[in-house]
């Protein structure tokens with residue numbers, strides 16, 4: 001499978017959407033782990049667009065409702081514009097977060113692009129969490145637990161409608177993989193919205209291969225496949241450098257297969273890599289792991305050239 005494409009690396013060094021500080025150092029950790037060089041070694045053209053600018057983290061205490069709204073809006077605006085610009089140039093945007101709230105900006109830009117180009121957007125959400133809280137039900141007020149609601153058109157007004165439609169995506173445009181931590185009211189939201197959640201029990205019972213076959217079954221040449229990769233999807237034994245780790249995630253081998261099966265579709269067109277927290281990591285191993293998985297996502301394989 002050839003992806004003769006240019007990858008635009010976009011750094012968004014912030015943790016304004018999270019409860020634990022440190023994810024703002026994620027872009028540099030990925031650079032130190034050799035992300036650009038790794039992708040170049042597989043015949044991709046890589047442009048590092050550097051880091052976006054945005055407001056500092058005001059570090060307000062946990063509240064009811066939403067923390068850091070203005071800062072989250074500002075960072076996502078910057079992400080939206082840069083992702084849209086990369087897509088406009090025909091590049092594959094690779095957002096280096098930063099926390100997962102930044103998926104609001106990136107996926108909103110991608111949804112607008114897909115509507116203009118008449119592409120069918122499919123989002124694969126790799127995460128321990130479904131991130132489908134709203135300001136009414138969030139236990140933390142952290143916006144990195146709410147990006148999916150915003151994208152479905154159910155978030156706070158400031159963060160909804162950026163794609164040009166109220167909902168950037170519909171429930172059947174997104175599949176969740178690796179889920180094992182869902183808040184009480186989030187469970188109801190998942191049911192009401194009809195979201196496809198492949199939790200860890202599903203992966204245990206059916207295996208990653210059958211799970212991904214199901215997820216990718218109707219991907220075709222008109223599909224724009226977006227991967228939103230929260231590193232806490234992995235087991236924290238393997239990826240300790242995350243702020244909200246939950247034990248019992250997919251193994252290294254299972255995650256590799258997941259990435260390889262996505263690559264095999266040939267339709268990967270944009271990526272978020274988020275929630276790497278170097279302050280909690282061990283010798284940058286989580287960023288290094290991310291680089292290995294991203295290589296597989298872009299088609300690296302043991303035997304194929």
Ligand SMILES: NC(=[NH2+])NCCC[C@H](N)C(=O)O
Pocket residue numbers: 099100101129131133138139140141142144145146183230232244275
């Ligand atoms: N992107 C993430 N790591 N999200 C973690 C969310 C944790 C929890 N569900 C919350 O809303 O606060």
Ligand SMILES: [Mn+2]
Pocket residue numbers: 127128129230232233244275
């Ligand atoms: Mn998560």
Ligand SMILES: [Mn+2]
Pocket residue numbers: 100127129131144230
């Ligand atoms: Mn997440």
